[in-house]
Amino acid sequence: xxxxxxxxxxxxxxxxxxxxxxxxxxxxxxxxxxxxxxxxxxxxxxxxxxxxxxxxxxxxxxxxxxxxxxxxxxxxxxxxxxxxxxxxxxxxxxxxxxxxxxxxxxxxxxxxxxxxxxxxxxxxxxxxxxxxxxxxxxxxxxxxxxxxxxxxxxxxxxxxxxxxxxxxxxxxxxxxxxxxxxxxxxxxxxxxxxxxxxxxxxxxxxxxxxxxxxxxxxxxxxxxxxxxxxxxxxxxxxxxxxxxxxxxxxxxxxxxxxxxxxxxxxxxxxxxxxxxxxxxxxxxxxxxxxxxxxxxx
Amino acid sequence: xxxxxxxxxxxxxxxxxxxxxxxxxxxxxxxxxxxxxxxxxxxxxxxxxxxxxxxxxxxxxxxxxxxxxxxxxxxxxxxxxxxxxxxxxxxxxxxxxxxxxxxxxxxxxxxxxxxxxxxxxxxxxxxxxxxxxxxxxxxxxxxxxxxxxxxxxxxxxxxxxxxxxxxxxxxxxxxxxxxxxxxxxxxxxxxxxxxxxxxxxxxxxxxxxxxxxxxxxxxxxxxxxxxxxxxxxxxxxxxxxxxxxxxxxxxxxxxxxxxxx
Numbered sequence: 001x002x003x004x005x006x007x008x009x010x011x012x013x014x015x016x017x018x019x020x021x022x023x024x025x026x027x028x029x030x031x032x033x034x035x036x037x038x039x040x041x042x043x044x045x046x047x048x049x050x051x052x053x054x055x056x057x058x059x060x061x062x063x064x065x066x067x068x069x070x071x072x073x074x075x076x077x078x079x080x081x082x083x084x085x086x087x088x089x090x091x092x093x094x095x096x097x098x099x100x101x102x103x104x105x106x107x108x109x110x111x112x113x114x115x116x117x118x119x120x121x122x123x124x125x126x127x128x129x130x131x132x133x134x135x136x137x138x139x140x141x142x143x144x145x146x147x148x149x150x151x152x153x154x155x156x157x158x159x160x161x162x163x164x165x166x167x168x169x170x171x172x173x174x175x176x177x178x179x180x181x182x183x184x185x186x187x188x189x190x191x192x193x194x195x196x197x198x199x200x201x202x203x204x205x206x207x208x209x210x211x212x213x214x215x216x217x218x219x220x221x222x223x224x225x226x227x228x229x230x231x232x233x234x235x236x237x238x239x240x241x242x243x244x245x246x247x248x249x250x251x252x253x254x255x256x257x258x259x260x261x262x263x264x265x266x267x268x269x270x271x272x273x274x275x276x277x278x279x280x281x282x283x284x285x286x287x288x289x290x291x292x293x294x295x296x297x
Numbered sequence: 298x299x300x301x302x303x304x305x306x307x308x309x310x311x312x313x314x315x316x317x318x319x320x321x322x323x324x325x326x327x328x329x330x331x332x333x334x335x336x337x338x339x340x341x342x343x344x345x346x347x348x349x350x351x352x353x354x355x356x357x358x359x360x361x362x363x364x365x366x367x368x369x370x371x372x373x374x375x376x377x378x379x380x381x382x383x384x385x386x387x388x389x390x391x392x393x394x395x396x397x398x399x400x401x402x403x404x405x406x407x408x409x410x411x412x413x414x415x416x417x418x419x420x421x422x423x424x425x426x427x428x429x430x431x432x433x434x435x436x437x438x439x440x441x442x443x444x445x446x447x448x449x450x451x452x453x454x455x456x457x458x459x460x461x462x463x464x465x466x467x468x469x470x471x472x473x474x475x476x477x478x479x480x481x482x483x484x485x486x487x488x489x490x491x492x493x494x495x496x497x498x499x500x501x502x503x504x505x506x507x508x509x510x511x512x513x514x515x516x517x518x519x520x521x522x523x524x525x526x527x528x529x530x531x532x533x534x535x536x537x538x539x540x541x542x543x544x545x546x547x548x549x550x551x552x553x554x555x556x557x558x
Contacts, residue, residue, distance in 0.1 A: 051390045054557045074392035084387035086378065089311050097307055097384075100300045101391040141391075 002029040003065060004149055004180045005050065010059035012045050012204070019045040021204040022059070027182060027197070029148075032175045034195035034212070035184040036290070042204035043184040044081055047153050051078050064148075074102045077142030078151040083134040087127035091118065091137050094126055095144065104145035112140040116170060132163035139170060150174060153184045168194060188290050200290065222262055224269070225251035225278035235272045239265055251278050301401040305408060314374055319409075322367040323416055330360045331424055333510075347510045348428040351437030355510040357421040358446035361413075362507040365450065368409050369457040369474060375405050376458060377467035386558045395554045399462070403546060406458055410450040418443060438529035445506035445530040448538045452503040455545035462549045499541045505534045 005027040012020040020042045027033045035043050048054030050061050052073060063072045085094040095109045113119040116136040121129070129137065135155060142150055152171070156164040171194050175181050185191050191198055192212070199209035208215055220243075226232040232252060237245060241260025246253040256265060262281045269276055309315050333347045333356045347356040379385040379402065388398050421443075425435075460477075461470040481500045489495035496502075 048557070052395075053386050053389050070389070070392055070394035070397070072392075073390065076392075078390045080386070080390055082383065084383040086308065086382050086384060088313070089307070093307050093311060097304050098387075098391055100304045100307075101388055101393055103300070 003027065004029050005061065005063055005182070006065070007046075007050065007061045008059055010046065010049060010061060011057045012042075012049060012054065013057040018204050020049070020056075023201070023204065023206050025199050025206065025209060027180065029180055030178050031197045032171075032181045032183065032195045034191035034198040035182065035201065036186070036188065036191045036198055037184075037201040038186055041186075041201050043186075043201065044153055045204070046201075047078075047080055047151055047182070047184055051076070051080060051151065053080070074145070075147050076149045076151060077144065077147035078153075079135075079138040079142050079155060080151070080153045083138035085126045085134070085137065085141075088125065090123050090125055091129070092122040094137070095122075095141055098141040099144050102145050108144050108146075112143040115143060115173075116140040117166070132159050132166070135159060135163070135167065136170075139167065143174070147179070149180045149182065151182045154186070155183070156185075156187065156190060164190075220256040220258055220260070220262070221282040222254045222256065222265060223248075223251045223278060223280040223282055224254055224276060226269075226274050226276055228274065232269070232274055235269065235274055239268050241265065253282075301397070302404055302408075304401060305404045308378075309375070309405065309408065312375075312378075315371060318367055318371050318374075319412070322364055322413070325367075326357075326361045326364050326417070327420055329364070330357045330420060333360055334428075346428065348424050350425045350435045351439040352510055353421045353425040353428070354436070354439040354442045355508050357417050357424070358442045358507040359509050361417050362446060362449055362504070365453045366475075368413055368450065369453055370471060371409055372406060372454050372457045373461045373467055373470045373474065376402060376461035377465065377470060380465040381467070389558055395558070396550050399546070399550045399553050403455075403458065403549075406451060406454045410447060410454055413450060414443065414447045417446065441530035442507055445508075445535060448535050448542070449503040449506040452506075452538045452542050452545075453500070455542045456499060459545040459549050459552075462552055497537065502534055502537045502541060505531060506538055 003026055005025075007023060007025050010020055010023045011018065023042070023046060035046065037043050045054060049056045050063070052068075052070060062068060063076070066072065085091075086097075089097075091113075092109060095112070096106060098104075099106055099109060109122070110119065113122050116139050118133060118136055118140060121133065126134070126137070135158075139152070139155065142152070150171075155171070156167050159167065168190070171181060171183070175194070181194075183191070183195060195212050197210065198212050198215055200207045200215075224232065224236070229252075233245065236242060236252065236254055239256075239260075241257040241264070242254070243257055244255040246255075254265070256262070262279075266276065266279055331348075346352065379388075385398060388401075389395060393401065456477075457470070457474050460474050461467070464470045464473060478500065481498050484498055485495045485501060489498070496505075
């Protein structure tokens with residue numbers, strides 16, 4: 001698979017701290033990559049470096065497998081931190097400026113305005129926009145010229161629930177057409193809902209990264225309970241894909257091999273005449289996971 | 298290049314403070330230049346009627362050069378906006394190199410200087426035509442002061458440009474810009490009093506590119522005979538001015554490239 005972005009031991013040192021420390025990652029074409037971390041973990045600094053506005057202390061990055069040049073960024077649509085527009089200009093004039101910089105025809109303005117649902121307000125001045133509209137306009141600007149990559153830094157920050165839902169829908173629709181998306185967020189559910197890959201960072205260091213499902217559902221956990229607890233224990237340990245067992249409250253917490261399915265396990269118990277009173281496949285929630293990983297890093 | 302010009306054009310065209318300051322500058326300079334001959338009543342401070350061709354070129358550029366603070370503030374506001382709205386950052390994110398960004402902003406300097414210079418030419422033609430008198434020479438050597446004025450304008454604006462790139466915030470930039478005028482006066486009259494260096498101080502160089510039409514001043518100008526004098530721009534000063542412009546632009550590029558935006 002094509003690599004869109006490769007980051008190698010990226011470090012940014014400020015006088016008093018390391019904002020980014022030895023960060024390495026690789027992002028494949030077509031993925032929705034979540035950069036997840038609490039506030040101040042170095043997400044924006046990392047994006048600032050790969051977008052050319054912040055200089056790295058050491059380390060490298062490369063877009064599209066090439067040496068970096070500023071014109072590569074014309075193929076990237078980016079929203080970094082805040083929507084940056086001239087408040088005295090209309091939304092349309094602001095988009096014209098972005099289009100000119102990226103070398104995109106003005107015709108594309110109506111298309112991107114349509115996507116973010118701002119077509120009717122294009123001629124209004126940017127300063128009359130609500131926060132949600134400003135954010136949507138920034139996404140529209142990022143979409144100009146059908147970029148191969150979209151970099152979105154906290155795109156739903158400060159929005160009301162409806163605004164958040166709208167932005168997420170936009171992101172999901174864009175990812176369906178094969179655009180690679182890099183999404184920085186401190187909101188766990190956001191990453192869980194829209195990302196295919198994730199890198200969790202804390203204090204500028206990568207704690208864990210990989211496929212969202214691998215990272216989040218690392219363990220195949222099943223809660224199971226029966227009136228005959230001892231018999232259940234005995235039978236369960238004999239299951240072919242059995243890994244570990246733990247007693248927790250009124251049920252047993254069974255860990256299975258990655259390869260074995262919960263359905264097989266439940267069938268196996270039934271054929272062994274166990275009467276199941278409780279059977280839940282437990283997905284470790286991202287929140288639980290997130291707090292766990294970032295707690296003492 | 299054309300794209301960069303149209304980007305700056307969009308930003309300026311819709312900026313009301315740009316139009317207000319520009320129109321204000323135009324009205325004031327029209328008034329000041331138009332009143333140039335009425336100030337010293339009945340005296341002979343002027344070698345030639347200051348509003349007649351070709352003296353008008355000296356008069357208009359000299360008077361207009363006193364009002365250079367207005368376009369300088371325009372530039373400081375214009376650059377300050379890029380930092381205030383974080384659009385400098387966005388332009389780099391969108392794919393301009395930092396150097397190209399500075400060059401695109403320098404286009405604003407050139408656009409503003411060009412508009413004003415064209416306006417001063419039209420104003421001079423109008424006032425010169427109105428003042429009547431026998432015209433032997435519409436333009437003459439004196440027309441070269443339009444070139445001097447243009448270089449002076451770009452020069453002072455480049456200096457305002459450098460300051461606003463350096464300080465980012467509009468208020469601070471204006472204070473530093475005006476403050477430098479006082480600093481240079483101190484340098485000129487106190488520090489470098491007996492030194493030829495003082496003639497090469499940046500604002501002094503730019504000032505020397507326009508010339509007062511007053512007789513005493515002309516007399517002292519290396520033995521020119523006044524009635525039929527041929528006075529033209531000091532091209533050496535113009536070259537020094539151009540060097541200062543290059544320095545301001547290069548420093549702006551250097552500073553902006555070294556900084557995280």
